[in-house]
Amino acid sequence: MGARLGETASELAGLLWREHTVYRERTGGVVIRGEHVQRWISLAPSGGRDEVLVRAGRILDGGTTAPARSEALVCLSAGTGELAAVCRRLLSETAATPAAPHGHGQRGPQRRTPRRRTPRGRTPRGRTATRSRRTGLASWAVVVVVVAIVGLYSAFYGRFFL
Structure with a gap:
């Protein structure tokens, strides 16, 4: 499956982009990077015998990859043209979604107003923002x-002092 996946990825890369880089992942999948369009496609073997998991995502500033934004299962027997059509659809979905802020991934909405802090890094109530006042189980032990x-x-040696 790995050799077939590598050959399919090379053909697919030629169909999708003129400038591309194809490399193998540690997990046995293959990644196609299009630096000029700031996108990547990953082909990974899935549970099915002839199925491959196709994921698409963005390339961030500095060359790091963002998490996959869309994915689909595709049969390899369908051919490279069908696989290219699915990849183009995933890439268009990736381009349609708004970019996440750097370093935040795909978390929920952020607070609009940051918590007010005093000069020593404490919240207005006096407690530190990162630590709780609760006593842990280890402290009680x-x-x-x-x-x-x-x-x-005192039980054993206390009687000598009296």
Whole structure:
């Protein structure tokens, strides 16, 4: 499947873009990068014998790839032309979706107004924004062990001091 997938990816890359880079992933899939259009296509074997998972995404500034924005299952027996048509559809869906801000991926909507902070990085209520005031289970375990040691010490050695 891997050799066939590599050959299919090379043919597909020639149909989609004049300038492209084809490379193999660690998972056995093949990636086609079109740097001039800032898009990538990934072909990965799926659970089916003759099926391939096609994913499309963007290439961010600096050359890193954004997560896939669209994907589809395609039979390899359908031919390279059918596969190219599916890839073009996925690429058009990728171009139609708005770009995510750098470093944020596909998270939900962000808060419009940031939380107000005082000069020392604390929230107005006085607590730090990153830590909670709750005592953790490990802290309680340490307290119980220390109390037990003090109790045992006073039980055994306390009678000598009286």
